[in-house]
Amino acid sequence: MQTSAKRHQVGLFVTCLVDMFRPSIGFATIKLLESAGCDVNVPSTQTCCGQPAFNSGDKATSIDIAKQTIEAFDGFEYVVGPSGSCISMLHHYPELFAESDPWHARATALKGRAYEITSFLTDVLNFDDILASYEGVATYHDSCSGLRELGVKQQPRTLLAKVANLSLNEMEESETCCGFGGTFCVKYPDISNRMVENKSANIDASGANTLLGGDLGCLLNMAGKLKRQGHAIEVRHIVEVLAGMTDEPAIGDANYNLGKAV
Amino acid sequence: MQIESPAFKENARIALHDVDLQKALGNLKAGFPTKRAAAIERMPEFDSLRDEAMQLKNHIIENLDLYLEQFEENVTKQGGHVHWARTSDDACKTILDICRQVGAKTVTKGKSMVSEEVNLNEYLEANGVTPVETDLGEYILQLRGDHPSHIIAPAIHLNLEDVTEAFHEHHGRPRSSDPAVLMQEAREMLREKFVAADVGITGANFCVAETGSTIIVTNEGNGDLTQTLPKTHIVITSIEKVVPTLEDMTLFQRLLARSATGQEFTVYNTLSTGPRRADDQDGPENFHVVLVDNGRSEMVGSEFQDMLRCIRCSACMNHCPVYGSVGGHSYGWVYPGPMGSVLTPKMIGIEKAGLLPNASTFCGKCESVCPVRIPLPKLMRHWREDEFSKHLSPKAARWGLGGWAFFAKRPSLYRLLSKGANRALRLMAGKKGRVTKLPLAGGWTDWRDMPAPSGKTFMEQYKQQQR
Numbered sequence: 001m002q003t004s005a006k007r008h009q010v011g012l013f014v015t016c017l018v019d020m021f022r023p024s025i026g027f028a029t030i031k032l033l034e035s036a037g038c039d040v041n042v043p044s045t046q047t048c049c050g051q052p053a054f055n056s057g058d059k060a061t062s063i064d065i066a067k068q069t070i071e072a073f074d075g076f077e078y079v080v081g082p083s084g085s086c087i088s089m090l091h092h093y094p095e096l097f098a099e100s101d102p103w104h105a106r107a108t109a110l111k112g113r114a115y116e117i118t119s120f121l122t123d124v125l126n127f128d129d130i131l132a133s134y135e136g137v138a139t140y141h142d143s144c145s146g147l148r149e150l151g152v153k154q155q156p157r158t159l160l161a162k163v164a165n166l167s168l169n170e171m172e173e174s175e176t177c178c179g180f181g182g183t184f185c186v187k188y189p190d191i192s193n194r195m196v197e198n199k200s201a202n203i204d205a206s207g208a209n210t211l212l213g214g215d216l217g218c219l220l221n222m223a224g225k226l227k228r229q230g231h232a233i234e235v236r237h238i239v240e241v242l243a244g245m246t247d248e249p250a251i252g253d254a255n256y257n258l259g260k261a262v
Numbered sequence: 263m264q265i266e267s268p269a270f271k272e273n274a275r276i277a278l279h280d281v282d283l284q285k286a287l288g289n290l291k292a293g294f295p296t297k298r299a300a301a302i303e304r305m306p307e308f309d310s311l312r313d314e315a316m317q318l319k320n321h322i323i324e325n326l327d328l329y330l331e332q333f334e335e336n337v338t339k340q341g342g343h344v345h346w347a348r349t350s351d352d353a354c355k356t357i358l359d360i361c362r363q364v365g366a367k368t369v370t371k372g373k374s375m376v377s378e379e380v381n382l383n384e385y386l387e388a389n390g391v392t393p394v395e396t397d398l399g400e401y402i403l404q405l406r407g408d409h410p411s412h413i414i415a416p417a418i419h420l421n422l423e424d425v426t427e428a429f430h431e432h433h434g435r436p437r438s439s440d441p442a443v444l445m446q447e448a449r450e451m452l453r454e455k456f457v458a459a460d461v462g463i464t465g466a467n468f469c470v471a472e473t474g475s476t477i478i479v480t481n482e483g484n485g486d487l488t489q490t491l492p493k494t495h496i497v498i499t500s501i502e503k504v505v506p507t508l509e510d511m512t513l514f515q516r517l518l519a520r521s522a523t524g525q526e527f528t529v530y531n532t533l534s535t536g537p538r539r540a541d542d543q544d545g546p547e548n549f550h551v552v553l554v555d556n557g558r559s560e561m562v563g564s565e566f567q568d569m570l571r572c573i574r575c576s577a578c579m580n581h582c583p584v585y586g587s588v589g590g591h592s593y594g595w596v597y598p599g600p601m602g603s604v605l606t607p608k609m610i611g612i613e614k615a616g617l618l619p620n621a622s623t624f625c626g627k628c629e630s631v632c633p634v635r636i637p638l639p640k641l642m643r644h645w646r647e648d649e650f651s652k653h654l655s656p657k658a659a660r661w662g663l664g665g666w667a668f669f670a671k672r673p674s675l676y677r678l679l680s681k682g683a684n685r686a687l688r689l690m691a692g693k694k695g696r697v698t699k700l701p702l703a704g705g706w707t708d709w710r711d712m713p714a715p716s717g718k719t720f721m722e723q724y725k726q727q728q729r
């Protein structure tokens with residue numbers, strides 16, 4: 001571990017879905033970053049990356065949210081988030097501003113500092129000191145934006161290889177979209193359903209008992225389908241496994257402690 | 263062809279439950295992408311060729327007028343004629359005029375998506391000229407009164423049984439399900455037509471400016487008979503197909519074959535340069551090229567300019583999970599899949615085609631396979647912006663987005679909202695850990711459960727920890 005003087009200053013981009021649905025992903029990300037020698041802060045003025053507006057063609061709102069996010073993460077050496085999709089959105093910010101606009105330079109600077117968590121650990125920090133253990137056979141879904149916009153493919157696998165007792169069975173078509181697509185899944189529900197059905201069939205055929213991925217949106221979609229179909233497969237975000245934080249029930253599984261939490 | 267794009271959702275719903283169609287789409291998925299991947303595996307320089315092709319196309323588009331004029335000049339020099347068609351109507355009229363000048367009763371046709379775009383067959387028929395499709399897929403479709411569902415494999419939505427039935431009904435011969443027998447049958451039927459035709463109409467994959475040549479690439483050879491047997495050969499194609507030199511053309515040929523079918527080279531690559539000369543063994547007496555614009559020149563300099571690079575290889579649709587689920591007809595017009603979702607709104611209007619650029623998860627697979635690196639998701643997003651700024655997107659979606667945006671732009675209010683929603687979802691889920699029916703989110707819960715939040719929001723828990 002590095003001395004505190006040299007510790008990287010990282011702002012955590014929580015993402016709206018992790019905030020709302022699965023805080024443990026955020027805490028697992030913090031744990032990993034800290035063990036990799038970072039000081040982590042969570043700016044309270046962040047909300048969502050703006051992707052729903054951006055992909056719905058609402059440029060004005062996208063610009064407002066981009067500015068808000070850029071300001072929230074001003075001064076951080078790095079911005080790291082547990083989602084390839086949301087970090088890709090941060091990478092789109094420069095497109096929203098004319099090159100002559102001072103915001104363009106700020107957006108470009110943010111883009112240069114913004115990383116998806118597995119890529120940050122692997123590509124930037126060269127960190128693979130994973131001390132976790134996970135009893136199970138996992139299969140990994142490559143979420144689209146992380147894969148095609150950020151080049152996240154090998155990084156999660158490199159890190160998972162360090163997890164004790166875990167083996168990886170690749171599914172067929174691991175790079176094919178699960179059909180989530182943000183608002184797509186409610187705008188075109190039956191097409192989305194067909195895509196997630198194909199995905200669940202491939203997951204099932206892989207023989208894995210755990211599905212891992214790097215984007216909560218996709219994981220909610222796949223878990224929702226797998227559970228509706230009655231599959232026992234556990235669905236988790238990769239950071240939960242890497243950080244050894246798998247005590248909580250898997251995504252969409254029972255036993256949430258309702259009383260205590262509310 | 264009737265425009266059915268506004269019914270995309272209903273079309274898609276029907277398609278998803280069409281067992282035969284789904285079987286056919288399964289074959290497509292197993293076919294083209296696998297062969298493409300193998301072909302690229304054998305060509306390490308594929309990606310650098312893509313860069314080269316992209317740059318060359320950009321250069322061509324920026325100098326489109328120049329190359330088109332050069333092309334016209336050289337076609338004319340060779341004794342051919344170039345006709346400029348601003349609209350579909352112009353194109354159809356021009357072709358009908360030529361047919362009338364030579365007294366044509368029947369015309370044979372090679373595969374041409376531009377002719378579909380301008381609705382040529384219906385126009386000719388309505389004006390007393392009978393078009394006969396000679397590409398096997400197109401021929402089958404014509405017998406069935408059907409339309410292409412794919413830009414290079416027009417009858418991909420059909421299964422063998424459909425062909426058996428169509429041939430039996432129209433040829434009056436015993437039913438056969440042997441592809442070889444069916445092929446022979448089609449050949450026999452078409453031979454007569456080839457000989458009888460007064461005019462042959464083909465498309466063109468590329469137009470070569472330096473020589474005034476057009477080229478068609480096919481795997482059947484029907485195009486050769488279509489263009490060499492009749493006295494008159496009409497090429498119908500669009501303005502962005504022009505390339506400067508023969509050598510430039512070969513760059514695109516290499517990319518096209520591999521991206522489309524995974525072939526190293528398409529079987530027939532047939533160049534046409536003017537009418538038959540004195541010492542030529544064969545060829546038409548008259549050679550015409552109809553260059554269709556149909557909105558393309560407006561794309562130059564617009565946010566859709568990149569789309570003009572398209573070489574119609576079909577890789578984007580072959581790899582698209584949405585196309586693969588619903589098939590080409592669902593898109594309701596000539597061009598399906600990702601490239602169609604960008605082109606169709608330009609050609610029939612975003613008012614009618616708005617559902618197409620929205621029917622994408624932006625998974626980016628199309629862009630990743632496009633041989634000329636067209637940023638298809640970005641271009642679809644431009645259409646969504648256009649729709650949004652014209653207030654064309656559905657009201658409910660706009661209100662939902664507006665409400666969400668109000669909070670997303672106000673972090674402290676947003677915290678309250680997410681806290682409330684978080685509680686509501688957990689209460690609805692109860693001990694099950696997931697919600698099976700969610701008001702206003704039927705699109706989700708009709709098909710899958712909604713996993714419930716696992717506890718208080720991250721921001722709440724983080725704040726507590728920081729104290």
Ligand code: SF4
Pocket residue numbers: 521571572573574575576577578579601628631632633634635636
């Ligand atoms: S958009 Fe690209 S992938 Fe699609 S048909 Fe055109 S060239 Fe091929």
